[in-house]
Amino acid sequence: METTNSLDVLRQLQTLDAQLYRLRREKQQKPVELEQVKSEVASQEAESKSVESKFKDLQLAQKEDELDLESREANIRKLQSQLFQLKTNKEYTAMQHEIDSLKADKSLLEEAILRRFDATDQVAKERQLQTQRLTAAQQKLEKERVRLNQELELLNQKIAEIEEQRKTLTPAIQPELLTIYEKILVLRDGLALVPLLQDSCGGCHRRMPPQVVNEVFLKTKVVMCESCNRILYFDEAHSKL
Ligand SMILES: [Zn+2]
Known part of the structure; x- marks a missing residue:
């Protein structure tokens, strides 16, 4: 997976x-x-x-x-x-x-x-x-x-x-990722996964460092916002990359 x-x-x-x-x-x-x-x-x-x-x-x-x-x-x-x-x-x-x-x-x-x-x-x-x-x-x-x-x-x-x-x-999601996601879901009242908006978190709008933006773009590992702990994903529609 x-x-x-x-x-x-x-x-x-x-x-x-x-x-x-x-x-x-x-x-x-x-x-x-x-x-x-x-x-x-x-x-x-x-x-x-x-x-x-x-x-x-x-x-x-x-x-x-x-x-x-x-x-x-x-x-x-x-x-x-x-x-x-x-x-x-x-x-x-x-x-x-x-x-x-x-x-x-x-x-x-x-x-x-x-x-x-x-x-x-x-x-x-x-x-x-x-x-x-x-x-x-x-x-x-x-x-x-x-x-x-x-x-x-x-x-x-x-x-x-x-x-x-x-x-x-x-069943199509890595179990450990699903566990993290569901924990955040509860903590963040139903919003655990957010897109990068340009280079900011789509949940709390904090600007992410270039390295984090890059990691989100690559999709090779799960990246979380350092500020609100939500999981970030890359979405062409919202990104300048
Ligand atoms: Zn955030």
């Missing part, structure tokens, strides 16, 4: 590995996308809970007001029935005053009840809108889940295909 041939196959391998790294990154990103939609649903749920409790509080207060009103009305009726059993004008006038004052309180309470009706109405509308917003967010999450699962499945298929192609290439 010659270094020249190995390097040529390695270039094909690097093309596949670059695709693999890109696809794997895309795959890692998918759950992150779903988390964003999930947090949207969570915030709508929190909002719904808050509107719901506001609505319940208002309903409870309304019920209390109504009971209060009933007891005041009963009190007024009771005093009015007693009015005609009174013996003196003085007593009659005093009780009439008391009844008038109770009636005034009652009408204040009635106004408050009407105001609370309006507030309850408002919150009821808000509650309905919030329910719609929550449902929409939940439906969006379901759709996103389906979409992301489909995309993940597609990504897995593509990754499996490229991994299969990769297996057909690796």
Whole structure:
């Protein structure tokens, strides 16, 4: 197995590995996308809970007001029935005053009840809108889940295909070169083999000494960039030699 041939196959391998790294990154990103939609649903749920409790509080207060009103009305009726059993004008006038004052309180309470009706109405509308917003967010999450699962499945298929192609290439590469390449691949996040660009490394752009450039050109041994440790190859399209 010659270094020249190995390097040529390695270039094909690097093309596949670059695709693999890109696809794997895309795959890692998918759950992150779903988390964003999930947090949207969570915030709508929190909002719904808050509107719901506001609505319940208002309903409870309304019920209390109504009971209060009933007891005041009963009190007024009771005093009015007693009015005609009174013996003196003085007593009659005093009780009439008391009844008038109770009636005034009652009408204040009635106004408050009407105001609370309006507030309850408002919150009821808000509650309905919030329910719609929550449902929409939940439906969006379901759709996103389906979409992301489909995309993940597609990504897995593509990754499996490229991994299969990769297996057909690796036997044609010198084992020790393949080992070095794969180590660099991991360290350099998917880019282990780079062309010389003029006389600079295609990975880190550091200028290479003439001797290194010459060695890369000759392809007789594996040459690595002294700076980023990537394996260098000679490519006519990029070189001035
Ligand atoms: Zn470099």
